[in-house]
Each structure stands twice: as structure tokens, then as C-alpha cells.
Amino acid sequence: MSIIEARGLSKSFQQAVKEPGLKGALKHLLVPKNITKVAVQPLDLSIEAGETVAYVGPNGAGKSTTIKMLSGILMPSAGSISVNGINPYKKRMENAAQIGAVFGQRTQLWWDIPIVESFSLLKDIYQIPEPVYRANLDQFIELLGMNEFIHLSARKLSLGQRMRADLAAALLHNPPIVYLDEPTIGLDVSVKQKIREFIKKINQEQQTTVMLTTHDLGDIEDLCKRLIIIDHGSIIYDGSLSEVKSRFAKSRVIFFQVGSPMPELYEQLAQTDGMKLELQNEQEFSVSFDRYEYTASDVVSRVMRHGEVIDFRMEDANIEQVIKAVYDGNLDLNQSGQ
Ligand SMILES: Nc1ncnc2c1ncn2[C@@H]1O[C@H](COP(=O)(O)OP(=O)(O)OP(=O)(O)O)[C@@H](O)[C@H]1O
Ligand SMILES: [Mg+2]
Known part of the structure; x- marks a missing residue:
């Protein structure tokens, strides 16, 4: 069985339909009107241990929703998930021990305490043995260049510093699986490079399974052999990056x-x-x-x-052309591409 398995996984949200202005808000209060938004259509996923998979698609395609379901934050509307044999939503504690997650859009660090204290709290929460914690901390500080800001609170960090700290925090307990939802968003080239090298190293040395969503095609080229493209909540391509390039560029x-x-x-x-x-x-x-x-x-x-x-x-051949064509709706990946 694959380390991450999902069958018929889907998620719908109720979205409020409001007319504009105060009148609309009041009307909604009295007679609420909702529509059902299908964020993820029933989909199947199998990811093997040690893979690095890019999960890409246009804004609103359903990437973050999928990652949230896989990481146990969101309950699926339907379908089944098994991550290392565990149902992530039902066994959230057990699941937390085996995954690391970074959501680039918001931090998971404690806002007001020094980063190094956040790390130390995580050590207690995850019951990381002292030698493992020490070794990881030293290595992460070095690889991610965190020395200059590790004593500051998360509130004071720049975006690039915060992202590095978040990444370290997610991996301190050596999880076999890591979900990275836009870990390089808004970062300068050199920080991006640091983060990519870090992810590569963790994957190579510890065979950590990496699922990555990004809009940065450089991240994909640099890190991932496999590409999954999702559009309007459905997977439209799942295969090797090199194949999609040679077939469709x-x-x-x-x-x-x-x-x-x-x-x-x-x-x-x-x-x-x-x-x-x-x-x-x-x-x-x-x-x-x-x-x-x-x-x-x-x-x-x-x-x-x-x-x-x-x-x-x-x-x-450039992956950029392929992805752009998919995003623009100009490429049907089910066709042979000829
Ligand atoms: N909590 C929620 N309530 C209602 N609708 C939601 C909620 N979360 C997501 N959605 C909707 O589900 C759809 C998919 O959102 P999702 O965040 O998964 O997209 P995404 O692929 O991560 O996009 P992006 O590239 O912009 O991050 C969107 O239409 C979004 O508006
Ligand atoms: Mg998203």
C-alpha cells in the first residue's frame, strides 16, 4: 500500500450568497442563502514513500483543500484517506506525529515567543528525544541560515525568515511525510534556493515523502519528478514531469x-x-x-x-508552456498531444 492513499476523496463547502451592501447583509441575516461549492471532486491519489510530488493548478483549483484533508485539518465530504495506514482526520494526534506541514500563507509558530522557544515547545509536544532534537536543530540552523533570527519572535521576522523557521518547525520531529503548501511564496531567489536545497536534502537523506503545492515552476523543476495537475477540483494529469514536458510542450x-x-x-x-x-x-x-x-x-x-x-x-522543452496552456484551458491532457 502507498504511504498516502486517497479514494473518492471530495470536499464541498457551503458558501453564502449575499447581495452587496448593508441591505444585502441584513437580508442574508434574515433569509440566509447558500450555494454548495465543490472544491474537490471525487479523486484518487496514491503516493509512494520517498516521492516528491508537485501538486499544481490555477488559483481556487482545490490544492489547499486537498492538502488540508490529507493532513487531517479538514474533514472530507466523502471518500477515504489513509496516510501511513492512519485516517488523518479521525486519528489527528497519531497523524500529527508522522507528518509535517507548512502553509506558506500563514505561520504555525507562536507569534510572541522567540523562534528557538517555539522549537523547544515542539520538542515537548512531539516528545522528540534530546539527541535527535539537538542534531536536527543544529543542522536546520546551518542549512537554513537561521542564526541571525532564531532569538526573535515570529512577529518580528521577515517573510523569508518566517518561512524558514516554519519549515524547520515542521520537520524537527523527523516526520516521514511532509506537506508544503506554497513554501516559497513571495520569497527572494536566494531564500528560495535555500529552501529548495533543504527540501532536497531531507528527501534524499531521510526518504521523506514530499507533497508540494506551488505556483513557482522553478520549485517543480528543481524538486519534483512527479507532477499532479488539478483543475476545478479534478485531477487532469498525474505522471512524470519529464513526460508531460516532452509530450505537451x-x-x-x-x-x-x-x-x-x-x-x-x-x-x-x-x-x-x-x-x-x-x-x-x-x-x-x-x-x-x-x-x-x-x-x-x-x-x-x-x-x-x-x-x-x-x-x-x-x-x-519548458514546463512553463505546458502549465500555462493548462491554466488557460488550451491543453487537453487526455489527448495525445500530437
Ligand atoms: N472554508 C471554505 N469555505 C468556503 N469555500 C471554500 C473554503 N475553502 C476553500 N473554499 C473554496 O474552494 C475552492 C478551492 O480552494 P483552495 O484553497 O483549495 O484552492 P487552491 O487550489 O489552494 O488555490 P490557490 O492557488 O489560490 O491557493 C475555492 O473556490 C475556494 O473559494
Ligand atoms: Mg492554496
Whole structure:
């Protein structure tokens, strides 16, 4: 059995329908009107121990709702969940011992006490043995660069500092499973990098299972082999990241460095469907092309006919295009992509 298993898991919320203004609020008070919002449609999930899975989708797709159900915070409307053999909502205490969770949008640290004291409280709550606690704390301080702020209260931390502290707090008790809901939201590149390296290390060294939601495609490329895409509460893709890239990234780009400008080529490309030219300077340009219409050698030979090519390189298919197409509703992942 997989470490995380969900069958027919779904969640609906009652949402109030109010007319605008005071009149609407009063009317709602007297005659409440609600609609049922299906946040997560019945879905199945199986995640193996040690996997790093990216769980992505547009705003409001149902990602956080799924994570909240898996972590035992929300009761599902229907379906079953087993996390390491435990029903997370029914056995919340047992479940808490085996998971770590970071919700990037809000902290789980005590607001008014120094971070290091929060950690020490967590040590007692999770009954972390002293040597494990010490070793983890030392390692986390080092890896996440927390020395300069560990004695401050959470209230005083910057967003990037708080996120690092939250991540450390979630992992102090060595949970085998960690849910990270937008752990890099709003962070600068260097903090993002620290957090990614940290997650990678924990996964590699302790085989921690990681489920990550993010809107940062760099996080996905860097950390996850498997990608699950959810849209309007339903899973529309579940498979390897490399497969989705090679199957669905429609265009490819070749960058050229040439001996001298090629005005005739530029004119020709402007009139060719499925190819797009971008000039960098006199001697450098890129051609993006539809990989289902042309091959790379079509493009290269066409350029070579117009003069000397000093160098060229091809850019890999990019997950960004795929995700954007999915978010824009322009890609049906059930199709073959041809
Ligand atoms: N407590 C709630 N009460 C009513 N509706 C809710 C509640 N929580 C979530 N929803 C609704 O469920 C849907 C899914 O929300 P969810 O937070 O899971 O989206 P998400 O995929 O995490 O989006 P984002 O990328 O913006 O974080 C949304 O339409 C949201 O308005
Ligand atoms: Mg969310």
C-alpha cells in the first residue's frame, strides 16, 4: 500500500450568497442563502514513500483543500484517506506525529515567543528525544541560515525568515511525510534556493515523502519528478514531469550565433507559420518552432542556407508552456498531444 492513499476523496463547502451592501447583509441575516461549492471532486491519489510530488493548478483549483484533508485539518465530504495506514482526520494526534506541514500563507509558530522557544515547545509536544532534537536543530540552523533570527519572535521576522523557521518547525520531529503548501511564496531567489536545497536534502537523506503545492515552476523543476495537475477540483494529469514536458510542450527554441546578419532569412521566417524569429543583435537570434510541424534539423538547415552558422544551441522543452496552456484551458491532457 502507498504511504498516502486517497479514494473518492471530495470536499464541498457551503458558501453564502449575499447581495452587496448593508441591505444585502441584513437580508442574508434574515433569509440566509447558500450555494454548495465543490472544491474537490471525487479523486484518487496514491503516493509512494520517498516521492516528491508537485501538486499544481490555477488559483481556487482545490490544492489547499486537498492538502488540508490529507493532513487531517479538514474533514472530507466523502471518500477515504489513509496516510501511513492512519485516517488523518479521525486519528489527528497519531497523524500529527508522522507528518509535517507548512502553509506558506500563514505561520504555525507562536507569534510572541522567540523562534528557538517555539522549537523547544515542539520538542515537548512531539516528545522528540534530546539527541535527535539537538542534531536536527543544529543542522536546520546551518542549512537554513537561521542564526541571525532564531532569538526573535515570529512577529518580528521577515517573510523569508518566517518561512524558514516554519519549515524547520515542521520537520524537527523527523516526520516521514511532509506537506508544503506554497513554501516559497513571495520569497527572494536566494531564500528560495535555500529552501529548495533543504527540501532536497531531507528527501534524499531521510526518504521523506514530499507533497508540494506551488505556483513557482522553478520549485517543480528543481524538486519534483512527479507532477499532479488539478483543475476545478479534478485531477487532469498525474505522471512524470519529464513526460508531460516532452509530450505537451509544443514549441522548441534554437538559439543561433551567425557570421553576419541574414535579412532574407528573417523575411522568410516572418512568413512561415509555426516558426517565430526573435532578434537579439546583429549576429544572434532565436527561432522558436512548433515541434509537431518541424524538426530541429529543418530549422538548422534552413538557417545554414543563408550563411555561416558559428554556433547554435537548443533549449529544452519548458514546463512553463505546458502549465500555462493548462491554466488557460488550451491543453487537453487526455489527448495525445500530437
Ligand atoms: N472554508 C471554505 N469555505 C468556503 N469555500 C471554500 C473554503 N475553502 C476553500 N473554499 C473554496 O474552494 C475552492 C478551492 O480552494 P483552495 O484553497 O483549495 O484552492 P487552491 O487550489 O489552494 O488555490 P490557490 O492557488 O489560490 O491557493 C475555492 O473556490 C475556494 O473559494
Ligand atoms: Mg492554496
